Amino acid sequence: MSGGVDSAVAAARAVEAGHDVTGVHLALSKNPQTYRTGARGCCTIEDSRDARRAADVIGIPFYIWDMAERFHEDVVEDFYAEYANGRTPNPCLRCNEKIKFAAVLDRAMALGFDAVATGHYARKGDDGLLRRAVDPGKDQSYVLAVLTPAQLAHSIFPLGDTPKDQVRTEAETRGLAVAQKPDSHDICFIADGDTSGFLKNRLGAKEGEIVDAASGEVLGSHDGSHQFTIGQRHGLGLKRPAADGRPRYVLSITPVDNRVQVGPREALRVDRIRTGRPVWLAPERTGSFDAEVQLRAHGEVYPARVTADGDGLTARLRKPAFGVAAGQALVVYDPDAGDGDAVLASGTIEETGGADEPASADESALSLSGTESTRG
Structure with a gap:
């Protein structure tokens, strides 16, 4: 239970389905204030309190599991390493793969539970396969696609057949205070949403060149290739426009020589x-x-x-x-x-x-x- 509306309603539905349910909130940081601040549905002290209050309303036991060390090693450190190597990771996939459906599921099974239920918007068919949610705008099957068949077999997604607006209405009806709590959209472990600054603080600053991919002309400089991603258009700091006036995009990143190549969109x-x-x-x-x-x-x-x-x-x-x-x-x-x-x-x-x-x-x-x- 993250402290958001989705996991709260998922827990309530699991109880109504006849399951013996225990609510678990994951503490993912030794110092929660270093992660996102404010009531955004993940990783803050307020979120753990919201989750506990929801569990009380539903009438289920509630625990906080400390996963901070595992989360830092498997998700945050992986995030640093991928950017340092010129790649663009998705930390939500890594968290699902390594934490929610690996570390948490392993512990739950060891304690005698049969499955982990979450507020993800996805469905399991009668054949056991993972399927898109009914609400295409909220579908999360993409970030769950790293699960193994064994993990999927022990996973329950109670919200997959319901549009998000109906989930909020249901939360209101159930008396859950998180009914209108905003969704979380940013990376949970970057408190201010400044990914570039977050990476710079860890990976440091190192001046490099921004080069036109076609001509090889040096167009500008940067202080770390890890601050860029393929397809990026804004924040390049180029003072001179292209000859045809069209915008330039990041085409390639080579961490070895700290070089960023740019060019037209068609490239x-x-x-x-x-x-x-x-x-x-x-x-x-x-x-x-x-x-x-x-x-x-x-x-x-x-x-x-x-x-x-x-x-x-x-x-x-x-x-x-x-x-x-x-x-x-x-x-x-x-x-x-x-x-x-x-x-x-x-x-x-x-x-x-x-x-x-x-x-x-x-x-x-x-x-x-x-x-x-x-x-x-």
């Missing part, structure tokens, strides 16, 4: 995406198959031809994406699976390319034949 076009070893939530597939892929939480969905070769996934998009960065997650959906979009697999993006790059022999042959195979 961000991506048609091919390659991931590292995937996590399969559905029975593992090999070969090529048609699917839909999502590259950001609440981002656009792209039809694609996906090839799985054991070591990773290669997605060839039917329409181009722009500004895709290594470190983000690629999540693969089957849009025709039973009662809604089912998550098949996810993988961390390692590299991207353009449509003019030739397909591998495996991709070409399988794409023509349209065959696919599965193995349990």
